[in-house]
Amino acid sequence: xxAASPRAASxxxxxxxxxxxxxxxxxxxxxxxxxxxxxxxDHMLILMAVHGFFDLTVSAQGDVEVDDHHxxxxxxxxxxQAFARALGDKAGISRYGHAYVPMDEALARVCLDFSNxxxxxxxVQIPEQKIGTFDVPLAKExxxxxxxxxxxxxxxxxxxxxxGHHILEAIFKALGRALALAVAPHPLVRGQLSSKGML
Numbered sequence: 534x535x536a537a538s539p540r541a542a543s544x545x546x547x548x549x550x551x552x553x554x555x556x557x558x559x560x561x562x563x564x565x566x567x568x569x570x571x572x573x574x575d576h577m578l579i580l581m582a583v584h585g586f587f588d589l590t591v592s593a594q595g596d597v598e599v600d601d602h603h604x605x606x607x608x609x610x611x612x613x614q615a616f617a618r619a620l621g622d623k624a625g626i627s628r629y630g631h632a633y634v635p636m637d638e639a640l641a642r643v644c645l646d647f648s649n650x651x652x653x654x655x656x657v658q659i660p661e662q663k664i665g666t667f668d669v670p671l672a673k674e675x676x677x678x679x680x681x682x683x684x685x686x687x688x689x690x691x692x693x694x695x696x697g698h699h700i701l702e703a704i705f706k707a708l709g710r711a712l713a714l715a716v717a718p719h720p721l722v723r724g725q726l727s728s729k730g731m732l
Contacts, residue, residue, distance in 0.1 A: 613682030
């Protein structure tokens with residue numbers, strides 16, 4: 534990837550459980566078209582992309598007649614892979630990002646590092662088990678899949694909150710803002726930002 538090349542990725546994933554097409558442009562404007570068949574996930578992905586200024590298109594068909602698990606997890610896999618591909622060797626990026634985002638009574642913190650060492654710390658207690666038809670524990674599965682396939686160390690903490698919708702909305706917005714900071718080019722970075730000389 535040359536300096537003039539767009540930082541973008543397009544990928545498809547097809548299994549016996551899901552079929553997904555995803556397009557990502559890192560240096561976008563927050564233009565989003567998402568249809569995963571899981572309405573709440575669509576809402577969260579839109580928030581993440583808009584607040585991270587990423588252009589994102591996702592189309593997914595999954596075995597939602599079983600439940601939403603496969604679709605949510607596989608979209609997380611694809612989104613992680615898209616970030617990894619769009620960043621290439623990660624030369625020149627700021628690497629770290631963090632954000633605090635409030636949503637009414639909820640306050641979420643997301644800190645991340647494009648380290649090539651995937652790890653998820655998820656310190657979030659949500660009182661509801663369902664938000665509409667969405668199984669709340671699937672949010673953690675999404676973040677785990679994303680961090681693993683993006684090569685990101687990802688720490689998500691809920692500082693306070695009572696309403697599950699508000700909590701997850703704050704988290705996804707914070708993820709978008711933290712990602713935007715981490716993938717932004719840094720004027721002082723030459724190559725990969727690492728004391729070892731490589732990630």
